[in-house]
Amino acid sequence: MFTANGVSTYSIRVEDALDPTCFTTFTLGPVSSCAEYYDWGDLYDNNDNSSISYPTNINNGGEGNGPSHRIIPGLKIGAVVDFELDGQPSATAIGDGADEDGVTLPMLQVGTTATIPVSVMNMTTSDAKLVLFIDFNRDGDLNDAGEMTSATIITGTNGTVSLTIAVPSDAVTNLNLGVRARLSTDFAASMLSEGAAPDGEVEDYYVQVMAFDHGDLPDSGVGTSTNNYETQSASNGPVHKIISGLKIGAIVDPETDGTQSALANGDDNDASDDEDAVVLPVFYTGANLVIPVSVMNMTGVNAKLTMFIDYNADGVLMM
Amino acid sequence: MSSAIVATGTNGNINLNTSVPLTAITNTNLGLRLRISTDQTAVMQANGYALDGEIEDYIIQIQGPNLVHSKTVASVTQVDANEYNVVYNIDVQNTGLGIANYALRDIPFLMMM
Numbered sequence: 496m497f498t499a500n501g502v503s504t505y506s507i508r509v510e511d512a513l514d515p516t517c518f519t520t521f522t523l524g525p526v527s528s529c530a531e532y533y534d535w536g537d538l539y540d541n542n543d544n545s546s547i548s549y550p551t552n553i554n555n556g557g558e559g560n561g562p563s564h565r566i567i568p569g570l571k572i573g574a575v576v577d578f579e580l581d582g583q584p585s586a587t588a589i590g591d592g593a594d595e596d597g598v599t600l601p602m603l604q605v606g607t608t609a610t611i612p613v614s615v616m617n618m619t620t621s622d623a624k625l626v627l628f629i630d631f632n633r634d635g636d637l638n639d640a641g642e643m644t645s646a647t648i649i650t651g652t653n654g655t656v657s658l659t660i661a662v663p664s665d666a667v668t669n670l671n672l673g674v675r676a677r678l679s680t681d682f683a684a685s686m687l688s689e690g691a692a693p694d695g696e697v698e699d700y701y702v703q704v705m706a707f708d709h710g711d712l713p714d715s716g717v718g719t720s721t722n723n724y725e726t727q728s729a730s731n732g733p734v735h736k737i738i739s740g741l742k743i744g745a746i747v748d749p750e751t752d753g754t755q756s757a758l759a760n761g762d763d764n765d766a767s768d769d770e771d772a773v774v775l776p777v778f779y780t781g782a783n784l785v786i787p788v789s790v791m792n793m794t795g796v797n798a799k800l801t802m803f804i805d806y807n808a809d810g811v812l813m814m
Numbered sequence: 815m816s817s818a819i820v821a822t823g824t825n826g827n828i829n830l831n832t833s834v835p836l837t838a839i840t841n842t843n844l845g846l847r848l849r850i851s852t853d854q855t856a857v858m859q860a861n862g863y864a865l866d867g868e869i870e871d872y873i874i875q876i877q878g879p880n881l882v883h884s885k886t887v888a889s890v891t892q893v894d895a896n897e898y899n900v901v902y903n904i905d906v907q908n909t910g911l912g913i914a915n916y917a918l919r920d921i922p923f924l925m926m927m
Contacts, residue, residue, distance in 0.1 A: 708868050710869045710871040712847065712873070713843075721842075725860065726871070730861070733862060734863045734864065734869075735850075735869055736864075743848055743850050743870050744870065758843070758873050759872055762870075769868070770870045773872070775846070775872060778834055778838075779878070779911040779912040779913065780834055780836050780838050780840060780876060780914065781912060781913025782912075782913070783832075784833075785830075786832065787828070787829050788828050789826070790820050790826070791825045792824045792825075792850075794866070796822055797822055798819070798820040798822070799819055799852075800819075800820050800830065800850045801815055801816070801857045802815060802817070803845075803849075803860045804832060804844065804846045806834065806839065806844065806876070807837070808839035808842050810845075812847050813815065813860070
């Protein structure tokens with residue numbers, strides 16, 4: 496086997512069958528260097544270490560070198576790997592074109608564990624490490640605790656591997672978060688979000704994390720009856736995607752399902768009390784009540800605020 | 815249900831009005847649900863998905879009336895052989911918070927001689 500580095504030479508000695516001191520040496524090489532092709536990432540890189548700037552380019556503003564992988568046969572993420580001379584940063588991580596084809600990003604929801612299928616091939620003779628990073632706190636690096644998940648891709652793998660990662664309850668929502676997948680037989684290199692790896696591929700993406708608010712009225716089962724409201728997802732309870740600038744009261748906190756409870760305090764007693772918009776008056780029969788509700792709407796479009804009260808205690812909150 | 819439009823730029827209190835029916839169930843836990851969304855159709859229902867906003871749930875109880883009444887005969891005056899004027903005092907007190915209706919019905923009947 497030759498090393499194609501343009502330097503090394505190789506000798507073949509051919510001896511006389513009857514007199515080994517009689518021989519001829521053939522010297523081969525040096526063998527011309529093979530062209531080396533590298534794959535680079537394409538997360539946005541403003542070379543300024545800011546919260547939206549990832550290490551993607553070569554040797555940029557204190558962020559370290561972007562990731563690169565020498566392209567070799569049989570080791571890749573997805574069907575395509577293409578080569579670049581440097582990072583190809585773009586605001587939507589499409590600068591690298593067609594080779595971002597291996598990772599299927601699902602909807603990511605705070606407080607849940609996401610399963611992320613990744614198409615990989617490892618036909619080399621060594622096991623490889625597949626690593627996926629997500630910048631959950633949107634600080635422009637992929638190095639914080641909980642931002643990495645990985646799997647060993649044994650030699651001979653050619654198919655889909657599922658990675659799992661916990662989406663933190665305080666993940667930044669509704670904004671693009673950098674995602675980077677790396678595959679290399681150099682485990683240590685692929686476990687870093689930046690720097691060169693001797694082989695494999697890097698793929699960069701953006702993803703958004705969503706959060707939802709649910710209610711907490713008592714819900715003892717599907718349907719409605721006294722003290723049995725529609726709260727849980729199984730009962731088609733109310734769900735609101737949380738966005739900035741639209742809320743009732745000061746706080747809105749996310750849940751992954753309704754937190755039904757007899758006194759409607761399941762949502763009050765979790766991470767924070769988001770039931771904070773009204774000071775309820777004394778309700779009495781025949782009263783004409785004016786209830787001030789603290790609201791914020793900075794969305795740019797009008798919203799509607801509604802209030803339902805189950806005056807007849809049948810569990811149905813009707814218009 | 816009551817509702818109000820929350821114009822964009824709002825950051826403060828919006829008043830919602832509700833009239834508690836005289837027939838409302840009293841002294842029982844009742845659900846109260848607030849929803850806000852730019853998805854104005856969605857929040858007209860108490861259940862289901864709204865594309866943005868928030869939901870808050872509360873438990874309330876409604877105070878009912880507490881009626882105490884008594885009837886006493888104040889005076890009886892004979893008008894003629896077969897007719898008396900009777901004056902009753904009806905004393906009605908509502909010691910509860912709730913408003914109640916109180917009705918007097920005079921149901922005449924023929925006394926069998």
